[in-house]
Amino acid sequence: MADVTFTVDGKQLTAPKGTLLIEACRKAGIEIPAFCYYPGLSLQGACRMCVVRVEKMPKLQTACTTPVADGMVVTTESPEIAQARKATIELLLGNHPLDCPVCDAGGECELQDMTFKYGAHQSQFVEIKNHREEQQWSPVVYFDRPRCILCYRCVRVCGEGMDVWALGIQNRGSGAVIAPNKQDHLECEECGMCIDICPVGALTSGTYRYKTRPWEMSHVSTVCTHCADGCKTTLGVRRADDGMEIVRGDNRDKSGFNNDFLCIKGRYAFDFASREDRITQPLLKQPDGQFKPATWDEALDFAGKQLREIRDTRGGKSIGVIGSTRITNEEAYLLQKFARTVLGTNNIDHHRTADYPSFLAALKAKGQKEASIRDFADAKAILVLGSDPTEQHPLLAWQIRNNVRNNQARLYAANHQDIKLRRQATGFLKIQQENYGALIAFLAGNEKTFEGNANAAGFREALRKEESIVIAFGSEYRGRDIEALIAFGAGFPNVKFACLGDYANSRGASDMGLLPDLLPGYVPVTGAGSFMQEYGAALPQTAGMDMVQMFDAAGRGELAALYVASADPVKRFGVDPAALKNTFLIVQDMFLTETAKLADVILPAANLYEKAGTATNTYGDLQLVKKAGDKAGVRSDFDLIVRLAGHMGHDIKSLVPFGKGLLADFGQSRGTQSGEADRHAVWLTAHQLELKASPFDPFAIFDEIQRLVPAYDLPRLDLMAGNDEHLKSDLVQIQTGATRRDLVLPSNDTLFTSGTLGEYSQMLHSVMESRKQSPAETAAD
C-alpha cells in the first residue's frame, strides 16, 4: 500500500497506509505503552494506556486503534498524556492487591513498570479492596482474580491464536472476570500462552509459581527438546544443590521463528531433568543381575576393554550402534564416526520417524525447494497431507493459523482423521488411511475420480489454481509415494516442500549418517572417498545392518556388542529382552529405561538442555543448542563417546580434530556458564580441560561437518548469534533412484506425550490425569 507521511514528536515518519499508529511509532523507536494491544491479535482498545495527542482531534486518541494518515501530527509524551496514563493506572490499581513482593510477575510486570514510570503511587481510593482467593484451573494454570487488569490478551490469544476458545469474560463493568470454559476449570491444550502473555501476575503457571524471582534466574536461549519443530526457548535456570535447575521455559524475547509461541511441552515439560531417579553415576551389572555404582574409570575401562576385545576377535560386523533423535548434530556425527572408524562397522541406525533420504533424493536437482518453518508464516497457500499438526507439530499449526487469520492464506488439507486444522482450511478432504498414495495420482490428474468422493474434484480444482504453495506431508508418505508427491508438486509454478518427522533432532540424526547405508550428508557408504581422506582411515564399504536386522542378529547370537546412545529401542520397537542376553550392551541414558535395564554398563547421560552444539528441525532449519541445565554426575553423549574411544585405546585426536586454532569454541555455545573467552576458561578449568584445546569441543566437530557436508556449510556468525539458518538441502549428495527400506515408525505423539522423555515428565502425566477426570465435551469445536 502507498506510504503516508506524518509527524510524531517532531520527527517525520513514513509508514504504509493503514499501519496502526502504535506500530508505526514502535518501528521508529518511539515506545507507546499498552496493556491490551498485542501484535498479531485483534484490537481491543480496552486499557487506555496508549493515548496520544493528535492535532485537530478533540480528545486524546488511542494509538492502538488509530491508523496513520497523511499530515497527522502526533505527540506521544506530554504532561497531559502522562496525567491521563497516570489516572488509568490509578484506576487499575484501585482493586489491585499490590502483592508484588510475592507475585510471580514482580520484577517483570508491565503494570509495575508503568506504575514506576508514571508514578501513580498515591490513590484517591479509600475503599476496602475486594479480595478473591486464587483458583486452580488446571495442573498448569492458576488464576488470581484481583491481580487481573482485564486486558483480554489471554482471551484473544487462546481463541484467535490457539483456536481453542477456552477463556471468556463473564459479568460486566467492575464485576467482569476472566472465566474458564468449564466453569471452575479449563479444558484446553494447556499451552500456557495465556500465562505467558499476561502483562501482570493474574495467570500463573503450576510449574513456576512461587518458586523463584525473575532476577534470581539466569536465562539461556536454546532449542526445545521435544517435537521436530525446533522452537527456540529461553530457559530460566537457577543454582541447585547438584547443578543448575531449569525452573521456567518461555520465549518472551520473541527470538527465533516461533516468536513467543511454545506448546505445553516446550513450556513445562522440562521437569524430567530434575527427577530424583535420574542416573547420576556409572552402573555395572553384577553376576546376580543387580546394578552396582562404579567410578567413571572402572566403568569406561570395562566397557572400552570389552568393546576392543570384541572388535579385535569377532570384527566390527558383530557390533551394533544405535543413536538418538534427541542428541545434537555433533553427537550424532561423532557417533557414526566412532562406529565407522573406531568400531569399524556400518551397523548403525536410529528410530526413524520420517523418510528423509527419499525426500531429499526426490528433491535433488530440483534446486532449493525445501521449505523452512518460516515459509509457513507467509505462504500464500499451504497444502498439508497427512499428519496432525495441532498434536504433532504445534508450531506448524500456529504458523498456519496465524497466516490464515492475518494474511488470508489458503490452507488445503487431506487427512484420514478430522484434524483440528480443517477449521482453518479453504479445502479439506477426508480420505481413507490407505489412500494417501492414490491421492497424489488423483491430484496429479492421473485418475478421474477419487474414492467416489464428490468433493475431491472441487478440492483438486481449487488446489491446482494456486501458483505459489508450500506442501507439508507426514510420515504417511514414504519412498515412492514421496517421489510421486514431489513430482506432482513440482508442477506448481512456485513450490516448497516440508517432510514432517517427530523428534527434536530426527532430521539431524538422519543428516548426520546414523544410517547403515549412508554417511553424513547422505553420501553412500560405497563412495566414502572424501570421508576417508578427512579421517585418514579406511571405512567399511558395505552397508551395515539396520535396527531390525541388528535385533534379529542378536536373537541369532550374532551381535556380540551393542552400543546405545540416549535411545530406548527395546521399548519403542518391542524387542524381546531375551534377544539381547548374549550381547554385551552399553547404554548411556538419563533413566533406567527398558533398554538400560538389560545393559551390562550404564553411563549417565545429559539431555539436550544440558549440552552445547547444533540441532536441525524437520524443516531443515539449523539452530544453536546452548547448555542451560546442569546435573552433577552426568556427561554429554559427546563426552561419553570421546571417553569411550579413549578407553578403547583410540587416538582421540583422530576422532575429534581439536586444537586446530581459531575455529575452536570460545565459549559462545556454553550458555549460562560463559559467553566470553575469559569465562570460557573458567568453564574449561571446572571441567579439568585445557584452554582452547578441548576434545569435548562440539565446534571442532562442527568444523568437520561443515567441511564434509555441503548442506551444512552455512554462515557461522549468524548461527552463533542465535539465529536459525536454513540448510542448503539441494547440495545433499544422495544417489537418486535407489531402493531402501524406510523403517519409519511414527511416534504418534500427542500434545501431551513425547516419546521416552514424556514418560518421565510428571507434569505431562498430571495433565493427562486431570483430563481423564473430566471427559471432553464437544463444545470447543
Added chain:
Amino acid sequence: MAAENTTIFSPQLAARFDRLVTLYPVKRSALVPMLLYAQDEIGYISDAVVAEVAQRIGITELDVRNVVSYYSLMRTKPVGKYHVQVCTNISCMLRGGNELLHHCSQRLGIGHKQTTPDGLFSLEEVECIGACSWAPAVQVNYDYHENLTPESMDKVLDQYRAKASK
C-alpha cells in the same frame, strides 16, 4: 441442530428456534432472543439450556455464559411464580421506590433476589424499567403496575396471591 426428540424445549419453542437461527446473517445473532424465550419457558437459564442453545448456534457453552452473565435480566437460578421487580432508579427513587422495595420485603419476608418458601413470590431490585412517567413502578413478570403506594402495592400482591390459589 438439535434433533427434536432430544430437545429440552416444547415442540413449539424448538420449532421457533429452528427458524430463528436462519433469520440472521450469522447464527449467533439469535443468541439473546433464544435465551429470553428459553428463560420464559423453563423459568431460568439452566445448564441444560446453555448446552442446547450453544449446540443449536454452534458456539461454545462459554460463549453463551459470557452473554448470560452480562445481562442482569437473564437469570441462572429459578425465581418465584411471580417475580416482583421494583425499580429504584432516579425517578422511582424520588417518588418512593426505596420505600416500596422495603415494604415488599417486609410483606413477603424476603430480600433482594430471594424467593418465598412456597415459591410464589420472588423479589428483585432493578434498574430503570422505562416507566418513569408513572413512577414508582413495579414489574411483575411481564406486567407493569404504576403510581404505586405501599397500600396499592399490597392490593397488587393480593391479586397475584388470589390468582395463584384459583
